[in-house]
Amino acid sequence: MAQYNKSDLERRMAGAIEALKGDLTGLRTGRANxxxxxxxxxxxxxxxxxxxxxxxxxxxxxxxxxxxxxxxxxxxxxxxxxxxxxxxxxxxxxxxxxxxxIPDLTEERRKELAKLASKYAEGARVAVRNVRRDGMDSLKTDEKKGEISEDERKRLETEVQKLTDATIVDIDAAASAKEKEILGQ
CATH class of the missing domain: 3.30.1360.40 (Gyrase A; domain 2)
Structure with missing residues (x-):
């Protein structure tokens, strides 16, 4: 049985996005939440x-x-x-x-919160890249064991990369929206 599990990778990447959204929700934007x-x-x-x-x-x-x-x-x-x-x-x-x-946020505080939002997003990107690495490693292991061909490994690696790229786009969008909200743009 192959080690590679696409649904597990998707679940773990989605978990990174959910964790990021939870972190971002806790950041104050000047509106009651x-x-x-x-x-x-x-x-x-x-x-x-x-x-x-x-x-x-x-x-x-x-x-x-x-x-x-x-x-x-x-x-x-x-x-x-x-x-x-x-x-x-x-x-x-x-x-x-x-x-x-809820008091008004000072410009300095808004910038600090925007930086914190960026930091949370970077943490989520790192988590997603770690999931990607695990997926790539399991594909190489499966190929070495003879469970999948080299062509199949390359095809699945492309699939993992596309999933990673799409997840990173979602992370960037969530962080960007929160930074705009914090900075009042």
Whole structure:
């Protein structure tokens, strides 16, 4: 049985794109986005829990996030967790609701976030190239074992390269769109 598995390569490359999109979603663009608070961990009931497991996060306005804390006793810990998360957000406590105005991004901060988006994209490109290398290696191994011919190996290598190129184009498009969004273009 041949080692080469096209669907596995496709799945792994798609995983690199999904990871990139998740990373990019967490970057702030000046607009309210509920995923902005996904990395926030709150210490409640003697454990660290994601904010979305102790409260409902919504974006009622383009420049405002609302965090509806379910248990009144958790309002303080949620407030503290958001302030210390390094997101540059200062919650306004209103009963069991925390309102988070999204401040304007400075030009310097926008450039930092755009660089970070580029860094995330490069990490995804590296991951895709590693998957490509694994695919090429398994094709060479299959040829050495006599499971596929040289012509078949070359044909499949072209297929792997086309898949790699298409995935890199998707990565570049996602990163470029996010950079434009961050820079307000």
């Amino acid at each position: 509920v995923q902005l608070l996904d990395p926030v961990m709150v210490t409640v009931y003697g454990a660290n829990m994601p904010l979305n497991q102790v409260a409902t996060v919504s974006a009622p306005e383009p420049r405002m996030l609302s965090v509806q804390v379910w248990d009144k006793a958790n309002v303080g810990p949620c407030d503290k967790a958001i302030r210390s998360a390094g997101l540059g957000l200062n919650p306004i406590v209103d009963g069991q609701t925390l309102r988070l105005p």
